[in-house]
Amino acid sequence: MIYLPANIDQLSRKERERFIKRGEILHAATQLFAEKGFMNTTIDDIAEKAEFGKGTIYNYFSSKEEMFSVILEEISIAYLETVVKLDNKNQSFYDFVYSLSENLFDFCVNQKYAFKIIARIRTNTSTFTSNIPKKMIENHAEIDRILIKRIDKAVKAKEIEKVDSYSLIALYRSMIFPYIYNKMFCGTEKEINVAEETKFIVNILFNGIKKK
Incomplete structure (x- = not known):
């Protein structure tokens, strides 16, 4: 689950439980936001899905807006x-793109509700689009910087023909996510x-479909 810290085993039992x-709670909210949409999901829905009382929900989050922001931020952090991890491997460009694509496929398959939320935003079907958290924007700017590099x-x-970096990134994303x-x-x-x-x-992406 993307909502658990990597060092959770090193925390105290009380911290782990929290x-x-x-x-x-975030997992339940993610599923509901993906299936029903942000506007159609209520705190009551999330509490029922997570099997917690509303009071417990408010102990962790002040609103569904905060939950949505946290979900988007954590998805962007994972991305x-x-x-960064793949960039540090210093692979060839082909291997870098292959590994990145494999990781994206794996994430989307195993975190399908989180992926569906991102798909809603990318197709402007989420009314939360105008309130994308600043951290998510910053993370994606850093991702673009690495990809351009x-x-x-x-x-x-x-390794590849001379190409406009921004156009290639846009092409890649328009291919893989849809x-x-x-x-x-x-x-x-x-x-x-x-x-x-x-x-x-x-x-x-690399070879096209034209018969050689």
Whole structure:
């Protein structure tokens, strides 16, 4: 679960219990925001889904707006940490994109409700779009900075053709996120094979579909 700290095993039992309860509340809220939308979800709904009283919910969060902001921030933190980790491996550009795509597929499949919230925002179907938390914006700006650096490095190393970095990033995102969404929520497949899907979309990105 993305809402638990990495060092949770090192915390005291009381601290662990608090983080676990907080995570259960956020998990319930994430599922409801994804399924019903932000405006149609109430604190009562979240309390019922999480199986806690409203008083317990308010011990952790002052409002559903705060919960939504925390969810978006933590998703963006997880995304940024993945990009930084892969960037530090100093892989070839192809391997970097492959690993990033594989991680994104894996996240979307295993955190499908969190992914669905992001999809709502990207398609402007969430009324919360105008209140994106500042931390999320900053994290995505840092992700873009890393991606631009990797693209420029790949161009200089002649791994790829000279290309506008922002356009390539936009193309990549417009390919991978709608593709994953359609596979998960609009198709008939019950399970997504992360390895096969990663190989397919990265191959299309680098090689196209024209027969050699």
